[in-house]
Amino acid sequence: MTVPMVSLETALAHGLSADEYAKIEDLLGRTPNVTELGIFSVMWSEHCSYKSSRIWLKTLPTEGPRVIQGPGENAGVVDIGDGEAVVFKMESHNHPSFIEPYQGAATGVGGIMRDVFTMGARPVAMANALRFGAPDHPKTRHLVAGVVAGIGGYGNCMGVPTVAGEVNFDPAYNGNILVNAMCVGIANTDRIFLSEAKGVGNPVVYVGSKTGRDGIHGATMASAEFDEASEEKRPTVQVGDPFTEKLLLEACLELMQSDAIIAIQDMGAAGLTSSSAEMASKGGLGIELDLDHVPQRETHMTAYEMMLSESQERMLVVLKPGREKQAKKIFDKWGIDFAVIGRTTDTGRMVVRHQGRIEADLPVSALADAAPVYERPYVERKPPAPLGEIEPPADLKATLKRMVARPDLASRRWIWEQYDYSVMADTVQAPGGDAAVVRVHGRRKGLAITTDVTPRYCRADPYEGGKQAVAEAWRNLSAVGALPLAFTDNLNFGNPQKPEIMGEFVGCVKGLGDAGRALDFPVVSGNCSLYNETNGAGILPTPAIGGVGLLRDVARMATVAFKRADEVIVLLGETHGHLGQSIFLRDELGRSDGPPPPVDLEAEKRNGDFVRGLVADGHVRTVHDCSDGGLILALAEMAMAGGLGCRIETPAGIASHAFLYGEDQARYVVCMTADRMTALVAAAREAGVPTTRLGLVEGDHIRVNGEDWGSVAELRDAHEAWLPDLMAHP
Amino acid sequence: MKARIHITLKTGVLDPQGKAIGHALEGLGFEGVSEVRQGKVIDLDLAETDEARAREQVRAMCERLLANTVIENYAIDLSQ
Amino acid sequence: MKARIHITLKTGVLDPQGKAIGHALEGLGFEGVSEVRQGKVIDLDLAETDEARAREQVRAMCERLLANTVIENYAIDLSQ
């Protein structure tokens, strides 16, 4: 076999820059061979090294009294009491899903599940954040159908309920959809598994599917800008095998019951390369691999191919010496391949052998720690000018029925009914509310889960948009009565080498950090997806937030549905009627200007803490936060969910359309019995939380200032019909 | 005309179904079965009677809908 | 030997996939497609080299596992 000569050209073709290549030659003191170059190229890719984002991610708050493990491991870990911890993370599979929506989304789900069960946690819930192009774009329906089926196809087979998510449509995503999947698991705090290899001479074990030539160079693809040609090239996409993953999950959890494992790491993007390098690097060790022992699906695979393969459903484990037999027995029972493929060393080098030859011999530290870090130049965007006066539409009452059926506001039932959201028999709040709630099995407590971000706010003002994304997630958790614990994020942006895009990134991250600090809501895991551009057109900045909260007792939980006629409807929080960047402005008036609503983090904290207290004390069972579409959308959703109408009045001193459709932050609608009203309003005043009495739950129509704005049934028909109608077209 | 279309996974693409079928056959005691691959077959009745035009039409169907050309190959058989 | 097995739905058995494909083709503007039926094709590599014995072996596989003869027919093609 002839080994291709490596040159600068080869390096450039691998996505490395000339400077980076020079640095590699410098570190090695020689020219790398092609396998070594391949290994460097994935380890130093944006995806693995976070070279553009690292310095900014360091500014995020990552600590808190409950945080057991922050960013840096496969997933974040947070204490939930009783010796238990919640383990969670979100990750993107954007580019593969655009090329092959079903398999791309499915393998994205599989990948994030492995991140969570590698830590010793059983996955108990899935969530996602999706962005598609314009509804009428020729590709959109195909992508929606494939992505949703793929998420369901994988998660349903795994038997993990998919319980929450969010979806937006915007032409900015026509050529770059976003598929971010989040997995939440539960582990015992004394059985958390990490990826740090320890000890010399310990067996390195490969478990899971056989290795094929899947997605070779997927990790560098995930970091490279798209152009029309790459759609034509059609790189190999991976096919997910949820059946094998389910067996791998059960086998790993079974092995984790014993004390045989020293370290474990899933093979995600960059497969064998990054998993082995990371384990060795964390432990300050070396590692030797003999590829002859790697289970292979295809013949004549080269070392290069095996090291770079992204075949799914695989894990790397460092075992205590002498435990191979015990471990193998478990994997045999589950029908999963098990092979000792190497051992740890004290050389600090990664040595890869294949067919008796040394195919790579590299210092681990050069791969993991010497990766470049860039302080990319950025420009901060000037915040948009304030909106002037917005005239009310001629027939305000006719707007609601249109608004409930707008692409970003219509019901997502068509999506979540394709997900098994009730398997595991612990889903106490199904999709459709502010946050989903899954009970911790066998306990009274529950986990609340939500995903949120408002990209149009982030585009208009990255800093305020970043704050808002975190605040909304925190608010959605508070709205069901949960104490927000921590969040994970998936930062989806365009090309960071453009200063404007880098400015969006920096602004959003600053916003995320400030909000997290103010709300005692640290980030414990996350992922960056950069270069989401096609032909130079970038996506909207989309820092998706996945929030997790804790409910002490799932019996004390709020939902959005109106429950009883004659309950009083009260708005908590302040309303200025902020229409800048609102959906009303965009979809009814065709304008997308003005600043996004400012986020007053102190008010967020005050109002959210107050609402959570009301739910925990059993005073209210009906809560909905105000977000997209403003107050009237929140009321309409509460009415549609409960099958009950309402009668409300708008206060004097503010235009009705601004009051109803403004997207002011830090607001919640709550319902209470009339006899509790006085006491609760007094308590709110004491807490410094503004209240507005809106009206009553009543009848089966929505009545505003004495006008009939439509029956709940007709609103629901419009709200429920939009997505199925869209998808009914071929 | 009648068209029979075979849609099969490209070589090298993982075929979880084929793999599982192989295991199941082994479990049932069938020996000597190495590679198992599963694909789809689609049978169509076409109004078109000209073979060249029919083939072109079916090819377009495969490209646009029937096959996922990122991971699948297709083959078309026509008969009267 | 190589075996290719076609597993198709019996006539009279409703075929939701075929029907959906038919609708989708129509929606894409393909005309003149009447009946659409979808089935499976399974390709096997067999160690057996005798044609008659191979056919018998594959027939047994179909009867026992590969086809559900309540609703499906199967056809076996062998080649070297």
Place this chain on the structure above:
Amino acid sequence: MKSAVVVFPASNCDRDAAVALQRATGKAPRMLWHAETDVPDDLDLIVLPGGFSFGDYLRCGAMAAHSPIMRDIVRRARAGTPVLGICNGFQILCETGLLPGVLMRNASLRFVCKPVALRVEETQSLFTRRFKRGEEIKIPVAHGDGNYFADEETLDRIEGEGRVALRYAPGANPNGAARDIAGILSENRRILGLMPHPERAADAELGLTDGSKMFASILEALP
């Protein structure tokens, strides 16, 4: 009552079924691994749980139906041991031939998860005796292949023998099943296969409780 839940590779409602059985009977069922060849002698009830046994590859339930343990289960079922097959379990029962017909892809071609309204058609069985005939109940479904199909003759026969235990309420058929059939009984009425998940409707905190009546029926019949 002594019960057992069979675990196939990629079963995923095995725990849910066990929890519901334990809640109803006060006793944890035994969990039986598919590779075992004998089932214990003293079982009063065998449950084939929901999930994606063998990934639902080839045909739902087909590979599980040939699992080693199924030979003994088929034998016992034929001899009268009650068997409850839920969702994937129903598919497995059809593939073994213990129940007639097959479950095909949903007519929508989409997986569907939601609570559905059902009508209890038959109360003459150990699974349904606590219901009232014609009673409307709500139980979740979660499947991609629940579209029950059998030829007309078979359908007429099982209807005539009063073996359609559960039907989707008018307008509520989520999968295109023939004659809205959601669950059927064997000839000896001691095997029930159904697509809906009673084990997910047996806990007030999950919002639905009609499934617990099925477990109560079983307990009453097999104390």
